[in-house]
Amino acid sequence: MxxxxxxxxxxxxxxxxxxxxxxxxxxxxxxxxxxxxxxxxxxxxxxxxxxxxxxxxxxxxxxxxxxxxxxxxxxxxxxxxxxxxxxxxxxxxxxxxxxxxxxxxxxxxxxxxxxxxxxxxxxxxxxxxxxxxxxxxxxxxxxxxxxxxxxxxxxxxxxxxxxxxxxxxxxxxxxxxxxxxxxxxxxxxxxxxxxxxxxxxxxxxxxxxxxxxxxxxxxxxxxxxxxxxxxxxxxxxxxxAYPEVTIQIRDPDGQKTTQIGEVWVRxxxxxxxxxxxxxDDTQLRDGFLSVGEMGRLDRTGNLYLMGRKTRMLQIADQTVFPEGIEAQICAATPIAACAILPRPDPVRGHRLIAVLEGPANADLAAEVQQLCRERFGPLIAPKQVLFHPALPLLGSGKIDLPKLSKWVEDQA
CATH class of the missing domain: 3.40.50.12780 (ANL, N-terminal domain)
Structure with missing residues (x-):
């Protein structure tokens, strides 16, 4: 070159x-x-x-x-x-x-x-x-x-x-x-x-x-x-994989796995x-880089993302990816943007709060909770649904989770 x-x-x-x-x-x-x-x-x-x-x-x-x-x-x-x-x-x-x-x-x-x-x-x-x-x-x-x-x-x-x-x-x-x-x-x-x-x-x-x-x-x-x-x-x-990219999914021990694991890229x-x-989640090993994303590959090489390792949490010994719940809510309701935020729970480790963009709507809140109970089970479903007129965004267009989390705390 x-x-x-x-x-x-x-x-x-x-x-x-x-x-x-x-x-x-x-x-x-x-x-x-x-x-x-x-x-x-x-x-x-x-x-x-x-x-x-x-x-x-x-x-x-x-x-x-x-x-x-x-x-x-x-x-x-x-x-x-x-x-x-x-x-x-x-x-x-x-x-x-x-x-x-x-x-x-x-x-x-x-x-x-x-x-x-x-x-x-x-x-x-x-x-x-x-x-x-x-x-x-x-x-x-x-x-x-x-x-x-x-x-x-x-x-x-x-x-x-x-x-x-x-x-x-x-x-x-x-x-x-x-x-x-x-x-x-x-x-x-x-x-x-x-x-x-x-x-x-x-x-x-x-x-x-x-x-x-x-x-x-x-x-x-x-x-x-x-x-x-x-x-x-x-x-x-x-x-x-994009041309010239190699993807591996690795378990916590760094071994390749066909299950959900960390996404590594060369x-x-x-x-x-x-x-x-x-x-802290960015690592380089053997020419492969990880930025802390979790996912899986199917038999034909299609990648399915679960969410960031930093957002992954435990509820009653179950591993939960908030991104999957967010995607399900957006796909099944008129809401185009939402965020799932964790809060400490002394018994189960965490409980979840859903924040939906738009005016308050009690019927929609009930619909979202019922949807999540059916799809994820009662332990994982958000215990509370809040509405925000316009979710705060970073310059990248992604939701500003720290700022939104502070707003949720202020609602208590």
Whole structure:
């Protein structure tokens, strides 16, 4: 791989937009060896990012942290994690680790010079940054729409003939809610990551974008792509291994298992190390990396995720993954977003509280409790159902669990 292939570029055929406004590719001040870029104002951040790309600098787009201690080599960069802990981590990686997947995606999805890519999230979040950098590197127009009110995002997607969209499930849900009757027929591909895509949101987006293929992928800021779904992916699976990725499921002793265990990954897309913060669950062994996710593989290599090891808990000696209960509630009710939070219980170890997004609804609360009793049993079913007008979100679009947990405590 040549030096040019190891670094991001702004291809001369690519244009960059903050919302509908173009970002100039000439006349920008040359960047330093490493650029810490405040992502709070999208247009300014994109201008600074363009300067970093054209000068061949390392960089980090950040929000809400002190960047003074951050640095990287020119062929590296730092992106922030988007996990639910509320404390971002700085992910240091080689630029080539993303460039390799740019080329893979171009082949997998048949990118052409006519494609235009949009992202809905904050540039400090790795998914949105990835979409922008992929566009620019491959010579496709890139649109960053995070500063556009979600009720106006669809209008830009339609007016600019966007064909490819990177988004989280939450962002897709807001896009569908904010759109009137007009459709988005030019969208041909939606790449959805950062969480489980519930059936209700998937159906709403498919109606809005009738010609779009929705491909769900699973990954982390530390790993990039791990799996990718396809037309034959079983329900509730996140798909099979992304090209050049090897997945293993290991038991607590580190041995491969066909049962539920910890997900370990070997791939060319892994990060180098943490430049800010740390994660106790992130481990590297024998060339395989784990970020503490639990799951299982079926006989054909489809991965089913159970939840994060850090959220796994015991209730009366039963192992419980809150993410599975959340998915069941969202799939079986009109609720598009919910969170299951544990509280100490002197007898059973824990009891669960469900927090649903929306106005208080006693009938729906009773329905959710009955649903969970039937599906998970009376010990596991939430003992209380609360309603929150708008669940607090991190910049990644994931639910801010620490903030929501504090809100639950305040309700007592």
């Amino acid at each position: 040549t030096d040019n292939q190891q670094r991001f570029r702004w291809h001369p055929d690519a244009q960059l937009f903050a919302g509908a406004l173009p970002v100039p590719s000439t006349g920008v001040r040359p960047a330093s060896r490493f650029c810490a870029i405040d992502a709070i104002t999208t247009a300014d951040a994109l201008t600074a990012l363009g300067a970093a790309l054209q000068s061949g600098s390392g960089f980090c787009l950040y929000e809400g942290i002190d960047p003074s201690g951050l640095s990287s080599e020119p062929d590296q960069f730092i992106t922030l994690s988007g996990g639910s802990s509320g404390q971002p981590k700085g992910i240091l990686r080689r630029q080539s680790s993303w460039i390799d997947s740019f080329d893979t995606n171009a082949r997998l999805f048949g990118y052409t010079a006519q494609d235009r890519i949009a992202v809905l999230g904050r540039l400090s979040h790795s998914l949105a940054l990835y979409g922008v950098l992929e566009s620019l590197h491959l010579g496709l127009d890139a649109f960053a729409l995070d500063a556009v009110p979600y009720r106006k995002q669809a209008a830009i997607l339609a007016a600019r003939d966007i064909s490819i969209l990177y988004a989280t499930p939450t962002q897709l849900r807001l896009l569908a809610l904010g759109t009137a009757t007009e459709g988005l027929p030019h969208l041909r591909l939606i790449l959805c990551g950062g969480g489980a895509l519930d059936d209700s949101t998937a159906q709403s987006i498919q109606s809005l974008c009738p010609n779009a293929e929705i491909r769900v992928f699973y990954g982390a800021a530390e790993t990039s792509f791990i799996t990718l779904s396809g037309p034959d992916t079983p329900h509730a699976s996140v798909g099979q 791939s060319p897309y892994l990060f180098d190390r943490y430049a800010l913060g740390h994660a």
